Structures are given as structure tokens and as C-alpha cells.
Amino acid sequence: MSSSYVIYLNSLSQTISTYGSLALFVLGIFGNFVNIILFTFHRQLNKLPTTTFLVVSFLASQVNLCIVSIPQLLSRFAGSDPLTKYPILCKLRWFFGPVTAIVGLHGFCLAIINQYLLTSKHIRYRQLITRNRSYFICLTVIFYALVFLTPNLFYFTHWINSSNKTICDIINPIAANYNVYIGLVVYCFIPILTLSIFSLLMWLNVRRILVRQHEMEQTMTRLLIGQIIMVLLTTVAFVIHRMYFLYTKNLSKSSLQLAEENVISAVAVLFITSTHWMSFYVYVFTSKTFRHNLSDIIFRQQGQIRPAVAKTRTPAHKT
Template sequence: MSSMIVDSLKHATNRCNIYGGFFVFGIGITGNILNIIIFTSLKTFRETSAAFYMNVTSAVNIFQLVVGLLSRILITGYDIDPTKTSSVLCKARQFTLITTMLIIFSCMCFAAIDQFLLLTNRGRHLCNLQVASRLVIVAFIVSFLHGIPILIFQDLYPPPGTGQTSCSSINTGYSIYYSRFLFPVLLGILPLIIRITFGLLAFINVRQLHNRRVPIVRLERDKQLTAMVLIEVVVDVIITLPYSIYNHWYSSAVIFSDPISIAQNQLISSITRIIFYGNFSIQFYIYCCVSSRFRRQLVHVLTNIYFKYLQEKINRRQMNRVAPRSIVEVNTVL
């Protein structure tokens, strides 16, 4: 009886990893590409530092989904795990995952802080592309430096040739830092607190803009970006908390020896991890739901810019095909 329960739980875990993983991966790649298209096509976004942070986030999200989620689907869904046989791949995957997460959450925090400063008289001068570019560069450098211990302490354990190997930390101190601080705090509670605080402050400030003499275009843009940032924070809280709570509980829980408990734990881990990857997948859909202006901008970019560009390109090809034929006919007549 217990073996049937274990098999059912393992099957559910496998289906969750495959179907849930590919669903999140598909909507994530599509949504992030559309975000990049919109943020780079419209002048109102190209000149806005908050949109610049969102654009960088979308680009790094794609990298995170390909390296992190897609490899996770192969590992847990199809039992294809090259990190168990290659020390280089073991280190590279973990380094990439943590580094890109730090960059993404840093840019999300920058966007919330930027939107708050933009709505204040004293901090508005800091909200420009030059400052934003420098902060993003700093985030990349700090995140890469933070990942150096991963390249040192992450390895195959036990060493190849000694039996079943796994890609894990070989340093007890770093394992404690990883499970007790990195995921629960640095990639969990801390960025959420920063984003919630500055998101609410920005929301309060944007409501006061009606009492000031602010150009309508700027007012609409600021209201749009503030709403996008604030609602994104709320959704991310819902998405991040289950995985953060699970990681904190798992790091302090006793080691399971019962097969049913192990299978249940694996299923919970898979579900919370898939939900957590929503952090890197659903921004575009949040923006579409929150902002009618963003939806109009999406339609404008796709139809009036890219569709017209493709149509003109097709027309040019057709004209190039017709032109040689007419030349041949003229030569024949002559």
C-alpha cells in the first residue's frame, strides 16, 4: 500500500515538473520578449529610468528561465542531469542561477525606489538613465563577486567514482549561509520589504500629483509605472512566500527516512519551486492586467510598428521578384 502511495506521489511530482514547468517557461519567454519589444520601441519608456530597470529585468529573466527552469524540467521531469557528471556544469549552473536572481531582484528594487524618488522634489534628479546604467553595472559586478564562493564550494559530492553523486555544497558554513540567509532573506524577505515600502510610498506620492501642476503626459506615465511596480510587488509576495517558507522549514527540519514523507516533501518542493519561477515569468501579464495604457501601447507597437515593418519587407521582396521579369520581357521585345 505504501509503495503505491509513493509511486503516485512520484508520478504527481514528475507531471508537475513537466507540465507546470513548460507552462511557466512558455508564458515567461513570450512575456519577457514582448516586454523588451515594448520598452525599447516607445520613446516614453526609452527615456524613463524605471522602464530601463524593467527592461533589464526582462532580459535577465529570459536567461534565468532558460538556464534555471528549463534545466530543472530536464533534471526532475526527464532525469537528464549533466550536473551530476560534470563538475564544471555543476558549478556553472548554480553560479548562473544565484547571480541572475540577485541581478533581477536588485533591478526590481531599483525600479521601486526610482519610482518613489521620481515623485519627490529632492530625489527626482537621481532618476535618469545615467544613474540607472551605473546602478545596473554595480548590480552585475556585486552579483558576480557574490557568486565566487559558489565556484569554490559547489561541486560533485561524493566525488565521481565513489557511488551516487550530486551537485551540492561541500562547505558546511556556506550551506548554512545558503539555506538560512541567501534564499530566505537576500532573495526572499529583504527585496520584498524594500519593494513594498517604496512601492507604497510611490503610490501615496502619485495620488498627490493631482494637487500639483504636472503635465498630463507625465502624470499618466507616472501613474502607469507606479501601478505596474506596486501590483507586481503584491503578486511577487504571493509567489515568493511559499518557496521562502518551505526553504526555511526544510533547512531546520529533521531528515526524513520514511519513503512517503520523502515523496511528499519532493512534491511540495516541486510545486513551490514552479510557483517561485513565476517571479521571472508573469511581469508582462501583470502590466497588461493593471494598465489599459500598456495594453494600448502593446497593440500600437505590434500593429503600427512591427506589423507595418514586416508588411513593407514582404512588399519589397515581391517588387524585387517582379522587377527582373519585366526587364527580361523588355529585352525580348527589343
């Protein structure tokens, strides 16, 4: 294979990474901002305990997009990576980046757990998580993420690689392995198991019509179903991507193989990071009620969300 093809693939991976990241950054900032405003200030949505978990998830995802994307975009467009210039930025990016990613994903998992409880036939389950308890649970999740990622503050640093370039990475092999595996466990395996189990239980409750939900709770359940599917897909993709590069990093590869992997990795990373920006667009795509509510706020400035179902509770409903 000619070297020109390898150069083309490397250029393609750079283009995908640069302009794809820019597009997703803009979409993500806008989508998370609208979600935060809608779920925080709308007087029907903000009464639900599930909303607390979702707003925390949106806020964490918004911060994550800024922490992760801005240094990358500056490096691509300005030709200078701030993480390789300032050690403190190197440490903070690899501390708060994973922390906000974990909080964002776990906040969504807590929303699913709460929706499962709200669909239960047992009254004590439906009353288990109050607004005050939801605040305490969110603070606990933030604290637990900070504790798990504290080693990154100490072990991420500058060092010179084989190409004589300064990079931001972990030198200590034990700390490097800890960072990889704690990420797989806390960011992937726990959310995958949580979402799989509680989304199935929630779906069974809804199918059996064990309890008549409040209209807004029905709307919330429907909004979350599409997001569950997308989060599971992106999280599983993260596991596959991380495991592949973990177990092939020491293998000898040709320049063509490396170039092909770069293209695949660029596409995979864009898909994986959609975990933290796509919720708004999933809601818009899957829920007619959400689109109407959004339209009312933007164009009509009405203070009431349209009900998810008619008050007569007809058998079939459209979303």
C-alpha cells in the same frame, strides 16, 4: 498507507515539475522577450530612468530562466542531467543562476524606488536618478551579486550521495550554510523590505496627489503596482519554502511524508519561479493601457503609446 499511493504521489510530483516547468519556461521566455523589446525600443517608454531598471530585470530574468530551466528540462525529458556529467556546468548553473535571480529582483526593486522618487513633491528627488546614474547603479548591483555568489564557483561540485548517485551540490557545511543564508538575506529579506517600504511610500504620494506626473510616469506607476503584489507573494513563499526544508531536513520522515512534501514542493517551486516570468502577464491583466500599446505594436505597428490618461486630466481614469 499503501506503497502504491506513495508511488502515485512521487509520480505526480515528477509530472507537475516536468510539464509545469516546461509551460512556465515557454511563457516566461515569450513574456520577457516582449517586455524587453517594448521597454527598450518604444520611444516613449525608453526615455524613463525606471525603464533602465526594468529592462535589466527582464534581461536577468530571461537568462535565469534559461540557466535554471534548460538543464532541468533536459534531465526530465532526456533522462540525463548535464549538471551531473560536467562539473563546469554544475558550478556555472549554481553561480549564474542565483546571480541573475538577484539582479532580476533587485532591478525591479530599483524601479520601485525610482517611481517613489518620481512621485515625490520635492523636485530634487524627482531629478535624483538620471539615465547615466541608472546605468551605474545597475552595474553596481551586478557587481555586488557576483561578489556574494563567488563562493559557489568553488564549492559546488560533484559528489556521490547515499543512493550511490552523482549529484551537484556543496559538500563543505560552512559553505552550504553561507549559500542558504546569503540567499535568504540578499534574495528575500532585502527585496521584501525594500518593496514593502517604497511601494507604501509611493502609494501614499499617489493618493495625496503630491505631484502631477507625466502621462507615461503615471502609466509606469500603475504597471508596477500589480507586479509588486506578485513579487512580494512569491518572495515570501520562497522564504517559507526554504526555511521549512532547512529546519526539517534532519528530521526522520516516512516515505509518505517525503512523497507529500515532494508534491507540495513541486507546486511551490513553480509559484516561486513565477517571480521571473510573470511581469508581462501581470501588465496585460492589470492595465488596459498596456494592452492597447501592445495591440498597437503588434497589429497596427504604431510608434506612439496611447496615453494613460486624457490630456484634459479628468478626475477618474481607467487602466
